[in-house]
Amino acid sequence: MTINLIGNSFKYEMEAVCKLFFPFEKVVVTFDAPVTEDPRCACLRLRRTRKGIRLLVLVRYDKQTQARHQTVSSDTPPAECERLFACMLFDILAAFTGVRPGWGVLTGIRPVKRIHYDATQGLSQQEIHARLRQDFYVSEDKLRLAQLTADHEKPLLDSLPPHSFSLYVSIPFCPTRCNYCSFVSQAMAQAVKLIPDYLDCLCQELVSIASLARDCGLTLDTIYVGGGTPTSLTATQLDRVLTVVSSQFDLSHLREYTVEAGRPDTVTQDKLDCLKHHGVTRVSINPQTMDNCVLEAIGRRHTAEQTIQAYEMARHTGFAYINMDLIAGLLFDTAEGFCRSLDIVRTLSPENITVHTLSLKRAAQLYHDGASLDRLRRNPIADMVSYAQQALIADGYAPYYLYRQKNTLGNQENVGYAQKGCESLYNVYIMEEVQTILAAGAAASTKLVPEHGKIQRVYNYKYPFEYIRSFDEILRRKDAVRTFF
């Protein structure tokens, strides 16, 4: 699809609206270009006239054409013109395709953050909903979900200690690479030689962060060790990293300590004992699906039975908070298969269940496979997500954090559900961007959240080899963070 922008540069939003309807299509954006031959194209023209600003949207969809236009006053801010363009484009594409994506033209990844923000601006719940419904075309279902999530987040946001931070530790290695993976995570077979050097650097960076936190008077509130699959490391390697954490940081105010043990085939008793010994309170054991055929199709070399064993081992080791992730929309999965997977996970009764929807980022192997894409196009993802929502709420879980990603199948969302009092604080704080996160390791990004003003980010190098090679630069960037506080 081609989008031609005339007299404006609203590239990001217009591209995002087109992707809602055509997630698998390449969108080309041109500026002030001549008429295109592309059978699917949109032209958005902004023109200042004596009467005000005239906005015109013209869409050619295969052999049909539709247009919308309106004139607004000449002092209308650019953001409002952008929203009006997005709504007109959305209306036309919805009419052509017969689809009305539930989040409307709300294209950001944090819809719940908007609810909290509008509430702090003094808007009533009714006014917030009316705005989301009328100005952004958010459906009633999504409004209900977003409000429910906001209500459950609120006490967690209110409990945030002042001058606190979360620590993120990145272990970007996995036993094998899932074929939908868009992270930088490397399969162990390729990464094994890098690991000793990687851990040397990581431990050094943790020492440097601990000193920074001490000097800046920050209190450590939560820790999240993620990746990748941190339990791809051996128990000895894990022990080394966690020993640096416990010896360098003051853990006396710590409220939550999570380690992702994502791939059940990496979970062993000695690793769980190591995590328990270091005070880890929460582990994540992620089936993604409980269907062995689907697991094989997506390149995960474990079975549903191994997931159950890993879960029981973790429970037996004394972990009171266990999260399990499922993905709706996996290749070869069906609505019935997804519901069956969810029902098996529900019988285990983990404290948290996170339901993701498959996002096809460019890095994913699937993105380049036409036959797979065709299957995915026909995936009944909305049914899966809706079943999960109803079943989990009926079981007493509540949605407590929610985010959206680009190119998500069916424009659905990712939702963390928790039993009462078992919500992950880290997930809420990272999603609502209310707490500083000091992050160590490859692809980790440090987020500096001031009391007032703009959030700043400091990025580490993405791949482990770059991280090791440019480690001095990483330390220099971390040191510069001091000036922020």
Ligand code: SF4
């Ligand atoms: S477990 Fe997660 S990080 Fe690792 S390869 Fe699979 S999707 Fe990527």
